[in-house]
Amino acid sequence: MTNILTTLIKDTRFDYDALSSRFDIRCISYKSWDKDKRASELKFLPSRIYNSGRVLALVQYRSESQYWLICPRAATLSLDDSSLAVRSESLGQISQWIAMALLVRALPRVLSTPQTDQKRIEAEGLFYVVNTNSKARGREIIAVKVDLDWSAATRSRCLTLGATTFTSLDSHRNDVGELYRKTDKATRYQLDTLSQQVTRNKDGDYIRKPFWKGDKNRVPAIKLNKCATLEEYYNSRLGVLSMFLEDLKLAYQGAFDLQLESVEGVDHNRVCDRSIANSYAKIGDWFAARPVTLVNHSNSLAAAQELKQRLEQKGIAVQQAEDIDEGSLNLLLVEPKEHYEKTPEQDPYKQARLRYPNAVIQSCYPERLLGKGVTHVVEVLLKELLVKFEVHTGTLQFPYPQLPDDAWFIHPVRPQDDKRKDWPMSYCRVVNGQVEFGWLSDHWREELEVGFNKAEQKQVLEGKQRSDVIFWPKTRTFMIITDTSAVTLPNEALVHQHMQELDRTTNSGVPTNTVREYIIQNTAEASAASKRLIESLSELCKLHPHAIPATAFKTIKNQGKPNQHFYNQLAEQGHRLKVSWRSKGEGPLYITSGIWINRERGLYSIGSAGPAREDIENFSHIYHVNSTLPGAIPEWFWQSLQVWHVKHKNATVYPWIFKHLREFGQKYPSESVVGQ
Known part of the structure; x- marks a missing residue:
């Protein structure tokens, strides 16, 4: 059994007497404002509050029409507005989530000194700057936001670490110098170049938006390969977490602190590369017996030729055609969708789906076939085409783990109308290798919903991220699968300690x-x-x-052994030069690979396949299974995650059939299907 560190918050420590001796809490209510006044003035209220005195941070409580703020002890505010109700509150008497949010967001101003190289900024949240760039279009600031989130599945709070980009306002003007409409309405921020603090300001010259639509400045979760300095480590999200935890101790001297939760009693198993290779070999064998039609509606002949050659190398017969063959497996090359947004030409993939509703079609952009990783791209195309064929025929072609034939697998499908509260629900069940798909009727929706308590209703029926359900109609029992928002962490304290030791040795020799x-x-x-x-x-x-x-x-x-003994001896004397990051047992990154399961609590996470990696782009999310079945969560559920081609070359985070269910929802919209 293994213990797993997570971003779930196990405990918070408040010394209210010590905190109250340093800080005051105020509440500003705008409940008296009517709709018109809120529309015209609410966006300016935060900057008015900051300009009214020494405000360290503020938090909006939307449902109560309030702003809460934290100030140094005995600080005064000059906010003269009779339409606002201002009152002082004791820190120990306010909601704990407000107190936590205020103390977290206040870190930059609590720790700010003229001599400090400030990496922390506050802009309606706590951000750590990891990079700044001056480009032709303007200046951008790349930061990691540290925030608190509520995990309904675990009924606890968790930390989140997400990348955010601030860009200069002037970089979003058109040819005649006018701001684009959406940009003009965006919240603005002001950068104080001396303190590196970004604050909300109606006259600010920055907005939270990348230069280009769809651009994402990613900040790696972990980056330790060839990383020997603390500065390099702090430019990763794990490094930001280390800075944040240190900042809490430095700023509040133990009067406020967070303890992250370690999940105990975990079964941890690696995903074997050989199992994945065998699985993909079976997919190749399946396609070798079925010709594939290649249709090129892109502008690249080279991409089509490359794809044809790669398929033939796998022993797959390829027939090139001018249009979709409804009786075949079709690969369709098209330009990226942005290309068709800028030209009168219609998107061939959308047109093909309309003209040939019964065809099996997988699209691909040519640029993905002309760079690195072409082998990976071709494998993804084939496994996606396989799943589409299985959905189209309702017949499974692959030896999947068995699922109970009396269970319905249900997926809430987000409608095009975002304001629609009741989402359509697709469902399927698997019997003897055959899959039956459909849409839940009103009757069965009611039968499903009647068993939910309020928390379960919120998970499945409300919000923009709704949980999948497994339902047994005969017994009215169910399982709800939810992303907890928390992630799996390596041993952060040990990684940070080793990086500090490496940094010292790098500097001193x-x-x-x-x-x-x-x-x-x-x-x-x-x-x-x-x-x-x-x-x-x-x-x-x-x-x-x-x-x-x-x-x-x-x-x-x-x-x-001799070399390892030498480096271990040096490390014991305070001169660390090497770290076995990924080794079993002592390696702090070992747990980031493979599958871990806590059966008692219904928690699990899917890490990388194969050996652990020193560079990881994203942390692995932790999922929770809420079950009303008698006894423990059945073993078939855990086995259903071990299908290697649903989530490309790794285990899947949901039972494998949900991939097929999502494909069904995309191909057969609920409006065109009569309810059962």
């Missing part, structure tokens, strides 16, 4: 006398590997009589 002492103590070692190590170390001592720079050890790998 290793005292030559320390290496000489190691040579003297280990000269008697008889193995050839030990002798080679001693010779290499002796040469370094000759070249560097006082201190050996960290870079000089690059040729001595952290492999083999």
